[in-house]
Amino acid sequence: MSIxxxxxxxxxxxxxLYFIRGLPNGFIGTRIRRIYWKWRVKQMGAKSIICRMAQIEVPVLVRIGDNFLLGDHAIVNPGESKGIFIGSNVSIASNAFLRAANHSFDRLDIPISMQGHNSASIEYDGKEYSIVIEDDVWIAYNAVIVSGAKIGKGSVIAAGSVVSSVIPPWSIVVGNPGRVIGNREKKNIVSKSNEIS
Known part of the structure; x- marks a missing residue:
């Protein structure tokens, strides 16, 4: 990098930091951030809200659908990866962290900090990404999503969960490592059948 x-x-x-991310979450601050991030991010749909102090690193590697919410202090960081895809109607709560590249640590003869990075490759919609979040997903407070995660449509990732694998659509995920404890679609079918009887 030159001077x-x-x-x-x-x-x-x-x-x-001071004129975009630090603005309050009011009408003006939200609008200014929306305009700024729409200009910086490779693709960002309509009606997206990026809250105060939220961060999108390497925005040219991030694609975001419509009606996206990124909570206060949340971070989306593709690093040295194939990028991050986030569908429409996705809510990412405060302090959540998405990181699509990992440190390489295979070699013992050189320090980990000098070994570079690696990332997963997920094919989605004819392109390759390192993290894929499909439509209508809620990622709760302090959740961590790392390289190799593909979160299916309609899923809920509970607070503090860590996800690094493929999560089927409509899943409810908790814990570290994240594990599926329920299915919203099946729960909805059971609820509707109980209403009928």
Whole structure:
């Protein structure tokens, strides 16, 4: 990185922190952040809300659908990966963390910090990503989503859960590592059949 590139990065980081991310979650702050992130992110749908101090790192590797919510202090970071896909009507709560690249640590002859990164490859909709979150997903407070996670449509990821694998549609996931404890679709079918009888 040249000195000019470093200077541009530094100025943009300060601007983003104090004049974009730090704005209150009111009408004006929310609108300014929406305009800014729509300009920075590779693809971002309509009516998205990026809350105060939320962060989208390497925005050129992130695709976001419509009606997206990123809560306060949440982080979306593709790092050195194939990118992150987030569908429509996805809510990511405060302090959640999405990280699509992992440190490589296979070699013992050099420090881990010097081994670079690796990431999973998930084919979705004709493209490759390292994390895929399908439509209508809720990721709760402090959840962590890492490389290799594919979260199926309509799923709920409970607070504090860690997800690194494929989660079927309509799943309810808890824990570290994240495990499926229920299915929203089956629960809904049971509820409707009870209403009929």
């Amino acid at each position: 000019t590139e470093k200077l541009i990065y530094e100025v943009r980081s300060w601007f983003e």
